[in-house]
Amino acid sequence: MNTLNEAYKAHPLHLGDIIPLDFSSYPSLPESHAWSQAIDENFSFNDPASSSIPVIDLMDPNATKLIGLACENWGAFHLKNHGIPLGVTQGVEEEVQRLFSLPTEQKLKALRSPSGATGYGIARISPFFSKCMWHEGFTIIGSPSHDAEKIWPDDFARFCDRMENYEKQMQIIAKRLTEMMCEVLKISEEKRKWIGASDISGALQLNFYPSCPEPNRAMGLAPHTDTSMFTILQTPSSGLQIFKEGKGWIPVHPHPEALIVHTGDFLHIMSNGRFCSPLHRVMLNENSKRYSMAYFYSPPIDYVVSPSVTKDLSSAARFRDVTVKEYIGIKAQKFADSLSFIST
Ligand SMILES: C=C1C[C@]23C[C@@]1(O)CC[C@H]2[C@@]12CCC[C@@](C)(C(=O)O1)[C@H]2[C@@H]3C(=O)O
Numbered sequence: 001m002n003t004l005n006e007a008y009k010a011h012p013l014h015l016g017d018i019i020p021l022d023f024s025s026y027p028s029l030p031e032s033h034a035w036s037q038a039i040d041e042n043f044s045f046n047d048p049a050s051s052s053i054p055v056i057d058l059m060d061p062n063a064t065k066l067i068g069l070a071c072e073n074w075g076a077f078h079l080k081n082h083g084i085p086l087g088v089t090q091g092v093e094e095e096v097q098r099l100f101s102l103p104t105e106q107k108l109k110a111l112r113s114p115s116g117a118t119g120y121g122i123a124r125i126s127p128f129f130s131k132c133m134w135h136e137g138f139t140i141i142g143s144p145s146h147d148a149e150k151i152w153p154d155d156f157a158r159f160c161d162r163m164e165n166y167e168k169q170m171q172i173i174a175k176r177l178t179e180m181m182c183e184v185l186k187i188s189e190e191k192r193k194w195i196g197a198s199d200i201s202g203a204l205q206l207n208f209y210p211s212c213p214e215p216n217r218a219m220g221l222a223p224h225t226d227t228s229m230f231t232i233l234q235t236p237s238s239g240l241q242i243f244k245e246g247k248g249w250i251p252v253h254p255h256p257e258a259l260i261v262h263t264g265d266f267l268h269i270m271s272n273g274r275f276c277s278p279l280h281r282v283m284l285n286e287n288s289k290r291y292s293m294a295y296f297y298s299p300p301i302d303y304v305v306s307p308s309v310t311k312d313l314s315s316a317a318r319f320r321d322v323t324v325k326e327y328i329g330i331k332a333q334k335f336a337d338s339l340s341f342i343s344t
Pocket residue numbers: 004008117123124125126139202203205224225226227228296331
């Protein structure tokens with residue numbers, strides 16, 4: 001079966017762009033992680049209600065319409081009443097903390113290989129920035145057992161069970177959200193056939209941002225858009241910011257028991273630019289560490305992503321057709337210029 005692993009294999013990274021720093025041994029910010037532009041202060045809002053992403057209840061009879069509006073206006077929303085049992089999200093959070101509190105040499109046993117997509121390492125986008133990010137990640141595609149076994153040879157079952165169960169739950173929500181989004185975009189039945197398929201492209205990224213001695217001069221995760229159709233994010237902490245045209249960087253504070261959903265490049269293409277693929281970044285804290293779990297959801301890698309346009313001439317396709325696999329390759333080379341590279 002063609003998987004995301006295969007798509008990333010064709011775009012190997014240098015080992016130096018995979019290995020994280022041992023952050024615990026740096027009481028002050030090293031030059032390699034000091035960003036030259038001071039990070040702007042948080043925005044202050046006169047009206048916080050109009051300057052924060054909407055909260056949508058999945059049980060609301062108007063949920064489809066509200067999701068459409070949120071994707072158009074913000075490219076992001078909080079999702080409550082999503083049906084994932086609290087025990088499942090708590091179990092995953094526990095495992096993420098257990099993983100990242102291990103000594104660096106133990107985590108390095110599962111270091112991502114240069115041509116690999118899974119395991120421990122820094123963000124794939126790192127080579128596009130001259131400074132490093134204050135961040136560690138662990139990527140899971142399907143079963144994490146191959147990587148987890150290297151870290152805990154005798155004790156990896158609980159980690160794997162919890163992660164796999166979480167991926168299943170994410171897929172259920174993702175399928176439901178995809179159907180709702182396709183409804184809003186009037187995507188044809190033919191182009192929706194993949195939704196129930198088993199070879200969807202899903203990846204779970206566990207993120208860790210250690211507390212940082214100089215948070216205003218460092219970057220947790222540098223500004224980027226996600227390649228996915230959309231990303232479902234769980235985090236107990238603030239720090240994520242979404243860029244909104246005309247407003248600037250908007251902080252996204254987590255709502256208890258809600259997930260954060262934001263759209264990615266594939267949905268931007270499918271919607272012919274109607275849904276945004278928001279730039280986002282992660283800021284740091286001097287006194288607290290931060291964890292997040294991001295589930296990236298996309299169609300199978302051979303699926304042809306094409307803009308949904310009506311016959312109306314005023315809505316000519318803004319992007320050419322591109323397969324998931326081809327776009328992953330474009331993103332690996334062009335990063336922030338990828339969408340303009342395929343624009344018509
Ligand atoms: C499916 C994926 C999306 C992602 C690359 C990955 O293979 C798994 C890691 C993901 C991540 C997380 C941090 C930000 C990001 C841009 C990166 O460098 O790795 C995303 C990737 C993406 O959206 O392209």
